[in-house]
Amino acid sequence: MNRNDFILRLEQALAGMPEEERRRAVEYYENYLDEAGPENEAEVLHTLGAPEKVAADILREFRDVGNPADAAQNTGKTGQTGTESYEARAKNRFQEMDNGQKALALVLAAVAVVCVFPVCVGVVGGFGGILIGLVCAVAAVFLIVPALDLAAWGCAIGFVIAAGYTAAAGTGAELLLFLGLALVSAAFGILLWKLTAYLFRTLFPGLLNGIVGLFRRVFHRS
Structure with missing residues (x-):
């Protein structure tokens, strides 16, 4: 699945939303993919998962707020419309995913150091022993x-x-x-x-x- 497939399926899954709310939700993901860049597109799409699941989250957020009139009333209380509330939560989720990826990278780096360090010590020690042996042979x-x-x-x-x-x-x-x-x-x-x-x-x-x-x-x- 590429970017175009994701956006198309997301728009289709959000068909039950008002046009303006659907446009803003789709636009948010288009901007997010633009920021990720083509080189990270596949990884981001894999992290997001199926567009139908993403659409279900958006619709649930929108239903929590209600119709556009209710969303306008909630704006006075929370300062966010339905889509804005979803965007804020989505940003938090993306931040959590980024933090999780960084933590995973640190763990993998630590494992690599633990596994590779003894090998490096052995190789360096072996070459050092060979070098010392050659020096001793020449000196002899x-x-x-x-x-x-x-x-x-x-x-x-x-x-x-x-x-x-x-x-x-x-x-x-x-x-x-x-x-x-x-x-x-x-x-x-x-x-x-x-x-x-x-x-x-x-x-x-x-x-x-x-x-x-x-x-x-x-x-x-x-």
């Missing part, structure tokens, strides 16, 4: 690689010293073994030294610049 790499480099050079020096003692004792096989181990340790030391240099000269500045740039973009947008 930057600490472990230099430590392994120092250990490799320490082993190389130790094997050279052991080879010197072995040479003094005159055992050629052990001398070759310790010299080979010293060369292998030195090779690992060189490799780890190059990796350490790459980490601190290239990778670390790049990560630092990326983090700083990310924070700058975030705070610049906010």
